[in-house]
Every structure is written in structure tokens, then in C-alpha cells.
Amino acid sequence: AQNSQESFISCRFCSKPFSTDSVDDLIDHTKLCPLMIRPNVDYTYMCLACSYHVHGSTRMRRHLRKHTGEKPYKCLYCDYMGSRKDNLLQHVRVMHGMTMQ
Structure with a gap:
């Protein structure tokens, strides 16, 4: 049975929705969204929900928990x-x- 409590977060750049349960998909998108403008190498991962950005995926994973509630x-x-x-x-x-x- 599908979890009726499943929630979603949408990318503020491209509006694509993601399940908050699919953290790996969220991480990939913070690096690969084609509509995110990345001014320099410090913007390798850009949060799809706020202005946070970081060079490494581990810190982005930790940051995304603020938005997913994990x-x-x-x-x-x-x-x-x-x-x-x-x-x-x-x-x-x-x-x-x-x-x-």
C-alpha cells in the first residue's frame, strides 16, 4: 500500500517534484538540474529549496534533512x-x- 503520508518538495529552479523519501534523487538533482546557474565550483550542489550551496554531497545530504524532516x-x-x-x-x-x- 502507498504511504498516504508521503510528501514532496519541488525544485525552485525547474519546478520538478520529488518525493522527500528519495534523498538520492534529491542529491542528484542538486548537482544536475540544468536550470541552476552555478557561479563557481562552490556551487557544485545547490539546494533545490533554498539558497544553500556546497561543494560536497555529504553536506548537501545533511542539509536536505532540514527540508525533508528525515x-x-x-x-x-x-x-x-x-x-x-x-x-x-x-x-x-x-x-x-x-x-x-
């Missing part, structure tokens, strides 16, 4: 979920008095 890092001790591993590690240390790798 929170892949889950606490083993409570219901906390975060979009960044460093925030999870800080949460576990502060809230549970433990360290994780």
Missing part, C-alpha cells in the same frame, strides 16, 4: 530522534550520562 539517528534509551549524529551523541551524553561511538 531523522535517521535514534536514541537507544528514549524516543529522541535527530537529523545529525553529532546531535545524537550530545543528547546521549547530556540526557543519559553515557558516551557512544
